[in-house]
Amino acid sequence: MQIQESGSIGLWVRLHSRKLVIVAGMLCLATAASAVVVIPNLFPFLDPTGIVSTYNTAGPIVENTPFFQSLGTNGRSCATCHIAGNAMGLSTQNIQQRFVMTRGQDPLFAAFDGANCPNTSSSDPETHSLLLKNGLIRIPIQLPATTQFTIRAVVDPYGCAIVTDPVSGLETVSVYRRPLPTTNLKFLSTIMFDGRETIAPLNNTETFQANLISDLMHQSVDATTGHAQATVPPTMEQQTAIVNFELGLSSAQLADGRAGSLRDYGALGGARNLSDASYYPGINDTLGADPTGAKFNPTAMTLFSSWENIKADNAWDRATIEARQDIAAGETLFNSRALTIANVRGLNDNPALATALGTTVPIASFPGTCTTCHDTPNVGDHSLPLPLDIGTGHDSAQESDTEIANGLAQLSFPRVPVYEITGCPNPFAAAGQPSTPYVIYTTDPGKGLVTGLCGDVNRTKGPVLRGLAARAPYFHNGAARDLNEVLNFYNQRFQMNLTDKEKSQFIAFLNSL
Numbered sequence: 001m002q003i004q005e006s007g008s009i010g011l012w013v014r015l016h017s018r019k020l021v022i023v024a025g026m027l028c029l030a031t032a033a034s035a036v037v038v039i040p041n042l043f044p045f046l047d048p049t050g051i052v053s054t055y056n057t058a059g060p061i062v063e064n065t066p067f068f069q070s071l072g073t074n075g076r077s078c079a080t081c082h083i084a085g086n087a088m089g090l091s092t093q094n095i096q097q098r099f100v101m102t103r104g105q106d107p108l109f110a111a112f113d114g115a116n117c118p119n120t121s122s123s124d125p126e127t128h129s130l131l132l133k134n135g136l137i138r139i140p141i142q143l144p145a146t147t148q149f150t151i152r153a154v155v156d157p158y159g160c161a162i163v164t165d166p167v168s169g170l171e172t173v174s175v176y177r178r179p180l181p182t183t184n185l186k187f188l189s190t191i192m193f194d195g196r197e198t199i200a201p202l203n204n205t206e207t208f209q210a211n212l213i214s215d216l217m218h219q220s221v222d223a224t225t226g227h228a229q230a231t232v233p234p235t236m237e238q239q240t241a242i243v244n245f246e247l248g249l250s251s252a253q254l255a256d257g258r259a260g261s262l263r264d265y266g267a268l269g270g271a272r273n274l275s276d277a278s279y280y281p282g283i284n285d286t287l288g289a290d291p292t293g294a295k296f297n298p299t300a301m302t303l304f305s306s307w308e309n310i311k312a313d314n315a316w317d318r319a320t321i322e323a324r325q326d327i328a329a330g331e332t333l334f335n336s337r338a339l340t341i342a343n344v345r346g347l348n349d350n351p352a353l354a355t356a357l358g359t360t361v362p363i364a365s366f367p368g369t370c371t372t373c374h375d376t377p378n379v380g381d382h383s384l385p386l387p388l389d390i391g392t393g394h395d396s397a398q399e400s401d402t403e404i405a406n407g408l409a410q411l412s413f414p415r416v417p418v419y420e421i422t423g424c425p426n427p428f429a430a431a432g433q434p435s436t437p438y439v440i441y442t443t444d445p446g447k448g449l450v451t452g453l454c455g456d457v458n459r460t461k462g463p464v465l466r467g468l469a470a471r472a473p474y475f476h477n478g479a480a481r482d483l484n485e486v487l488n489f490y491n492q493r494f495q496m497n498l499t500d501k502e503k504s505q506f507i508a509f510l511n512s513l
Helices: 092-102 125-134 208-225 236-247 271-275 315-336 351-357 402-408 483-493 500-511
Strands: 019-023 026-030 035-039 045-047 050-056 137-142 150-155 162-164 171-177 249-256 339-341 366-368 418-422 440-442
Touching (some): 249 271, 402 483
Antiparallel strands (some): 019 026, 026 035, 045 050
């Protein structure tokens, strides 16, 4: 079965001899024994701004493999949190609909991590408020014994922020994060927001594919024994089937409600084009580490460059052409609009960046663009591991940086625990500056919880920027309800000085990814 992308988004299905039934917008092949849901390749799912689709190198998505099977004890499968209609992610719209339809009994709402705290079996929406309002799953992370800092909860709205093991004395910290999509994985440089599943590094072309498979198999085990609460890990055969399925997927926006097909007139939108995109670790690296020696090119997004100068043939086409011009203009802004980058952990305190700029750390501020951090061509994540702290996890009540505080004011921040971290040096202190007490207030210490290192506190990765329109809300903590809030945050945080027209063009581009 195949759905073809074309200028008119034509759809054709080749039927086989078995009975074909439409089920919830998908296909069901009914056999004598059972019914199996089948999603044809590039099947169009409506999202808030148009149509999203997924391309699978193996053909139609047939929901009879381990990815779609419950391998644990609470009824969950990988597909519980990774929905084809949400670009293999999970939107709050989907979450809220499932809560209403099942009265909170869907496996998604399992108390272990689908509730604000695990000590409830209630289907009261208040006990699942973080999942329902911000799409957040609770992630319990045990601090390593070698942790360099001290952490305590100064705000604990649900009573389970930090739990101390009575035997080992080790602390487990609860953070609340969005599920990452299980698609477009061949472009990853880090597995998970904090890199905790990147067991083998993804920074070398020669080892990339083998290490990616190894890391994803490890992640499939942890997800099954963790989120699905399995008492035994999945078999090697099940792990392999899950990973092979995931690696075959590419998801992207196929059509825009105003601009039409995102493949017309030379545009390169859509999942099928994305599946053919070139990638290797370090491609177009911001810090000059591209293994080919190529210099960083800030024009990393070129999907809609062919729309920059298109003209309307007649009055009937004018609205469509103007919408396409807006998308192209937004892409140009993404590549070229100047940002002032300051107080970003992972950049302003990064010796590699200082070397590239011919200066010393810390770097008070420097100019950049969106592609400084989103450098992978036509994909949008970073092509080498570079977790950053741009401020989205900071506590606004304690924030002293004006730009960060102004950015946080644009967001719909979830009601989550706030942690106080002490014992770390100020990463932005000038050389020779007297040591002063440095206190960090954060809602998510990021990679620091995994490594226990002061230098990793608050740092998380930036995800792949494809299929965005289908999987709101945004940021690791779901603090941006929509792309308008995302852009307002960046506009304030990095002093982009965007006009209202430029904001609308920017959002049109992001919705077309």
